[in-house]
Amino acid sequence: MHTDTARCVRAVQSKDARFDGWFFTAVVTTGIYCRPSCPVVPPKPENMRFFPSAAACQQAGFRACKRCRPDTSPGSPEWNQRADLVARAMRLIADGVVDREGVPGLAARLGYSTRQIERQLLAELGAGPLALARAQRAQAARLLIETTPLPMADVAFAAGFASIRTFNDTVREVFALAPTDLRARAPRGTPGTPPNTPGTPPNTAGALTLRLPFRAPLNPDNLFGHLAATAVPGVEEWRDGAYRRTLRLPYGHGLVSLSPQPDHIACRLTLGDLRDLTVAISRCRRMLDLDADPVAIDDQLRTDPLLAPLVDKAPGRRVPRTVDEAEFAVRAVLGQQVSTAAARTHAARLVTVHGERVDDPEGGLTHLFPSPEALAAVDPESLAMPRTRRTTFTTLVRQLADGEVRLGPDSDWPETRARLLALPGFGPWTVDVIAMRALGDPDAFLPTDLGIRRAAQELGLPSTPAALTARAAAWRPWRAYAVQYLWATDSHPINFLPV
Incomplete structure (x- = not known):
């Protein structure tokens, strides 16, 4: 633009x-x-x-x-609505890959040479991956400087800078202020993190409180309602108007509390290692779909006269996504052909036995969701599910653990869909719900979903999958958002019959 x-x-x-x-x-x-x-x-x-x-x-x-x-x-909506090289690179940069693995690591994940990635990012964004990662580090540094009393050396380390000198030079160049001057200008009374005890790594205690911006309008009802309704006990909870959950992060684990406010999402993060700050923020933004462009999406959906009243009634619906793509894929399999309550029960059993324990000062969160590696080691006979779904589950977690199926910000959407469809027990519904919620494909569609078909019939839309898919062509590339509006027409169960 x-x-x-x-x-x-x-x-x-x-x-x-x-x-x-x-x-x-x-x-x-x-x-x-x-x-x-x-x-x-x-x-x-x-x-x-x-x-x-x-x-x-x-x-x-x-x-x-x-x-x-x-x-x-708010971030550009481009990076979460596209699956090309530049968009995948931007999602990985936001996830901290350049800081952890360098540009060669970014290139290896994407399957391109560093020169190709540099060239394409420069052509579209006017900056290469190092400069983009540097800008992200500067933003993280500013956040820590203004909202915590951490020593500047710890701020530099946590924001991803390799040296204090680079940290100081970058802050002065980007913000035209020294780090200490930036802190002096910050509003007083800002919640923060207590200083570290000498000899301990950055951030051993305390929480960061920050605001996550979004483009208005935002309708939080379906977004937080869906997350709360499907919450796995021990991993997620809804408490005092906030969605809370545990986070598995590159350097450790974290706890996050997210609550909707009129002009932002209030976010409270407790991290085992502050180097995970930018990653945690990026994943929370992605889960809540905060970088979407609701005006463009709703304008497109309003062109269908049968959808227009739904959009006008509650504009700004988002697609509830995930902070962990592999976790969501596992939970999608657990939810095949069962109720929401049954799916939560299956997931809670896995969490209790195979998840890693965490300490929550508020007491409601107890575990991280088990990693694919931990689930791949589970005895299949111990799984309380039909044999065919047991085969689906064990095949998925083994391929996730081995890297045969890769789910993440760098996923190539068409290739990943093809790999999932090749797995036993994976039909179009399971693949499309993973594409929508885990991969972030804004055009994923669920024409076989029972709730969607019922809503379509009530609205006078075609209710058979083939006819509904044909009608939904006019909603592209925002069919995943149309799904949210259709689901909102009825109090149907959140889990669905198809596979």
Whole structure:
């Protein structure tokens, strides 16, 4: 979008928050870059330059605006609605792969050369993977500086910087302030993390409290309602208006509490290792589908006169996703042809026996969901399920553990679908629900789902799978969101009959 100068100028002049994260505005007379909705008086159009990423602005020598804080914009919806190389690379960068494995690790996961990845990211985003990861580290550093009393050395380590000098130089360059000055400007009374005891690794106790932005509108009912209704005891819970769950992260584990507010999602994170901060935030945003563009999605769905009343009644529905793709795939198999309650019971048994125990100061969360490696070692005869589903379960967890089936931000959607369909017991419903909830495919569709067929019949839509699929072609590429609107028409069970 940043190449459409006239459209970008209109968005900046109208301070349209819908475009925050889609592009960034750099002002040549001040040397700063802003989000489109920056509250300051818009500059003259001839002084505006438009960039596709914060990293590209920084590469061009611009520093972040202190008023609108462009580094805290919602992410571009492009990266969660596409499955091409650039989108997969951006999802992996957000998941911290470049910080942990470097650019060669990113290239290896994607199956391309480092040169190809550099070239494509530069062409579309104006910055390579190192610059994009650096911008993400700067954002994490700012968050820790402003919301915790951690020593600056610990902030640098937690944000992913290799040295204090690089940390100091980056913060000064991006924010035009030294780290200590950035902390001095932060609002007082911000909840934070207590300083570490000497000799301990960063963050041994305490919680980080932060705000996760989103593009309005957001309807939290189906989003949090679905997560609460399917919550696995010990791993997830709904308590005091917040969805809480355990997180398996690269450097340790964490606990997160998420509650909807009018203009943000309140997030409270407790991490075993603060180096997991950016990964945890990225996964929570992905689970809640916070980078979606609800206006574009709803406008497309409103073109169908039978869907339009549903959209108008409760706009801004999101697709409830997951923080752990492998976990969701396992739970999808456990939920085949059983009720929601039965699926939760099966999952809770696995968690109790095979999950890793965690300590929760509030007492409601007890385990991490078992890893594929742990589940692959389970005696099949101990599983209380029909033999055919037992075969489906054991085949899936073995292939997940061996890497034969890879589910993650880097997944190639068509290839992953084909691999899942080749597994015993995997039909179109199971594959599409994994594509929708785990892979994040915004166009995944469930025409055989009992709840969808019942809703379609009540609305006057075709109710047979073939005819409904034909009608749903007009909803593309947002059929997964149409599913959310259709599910909301009835209090049907969340689990479904098809396989």
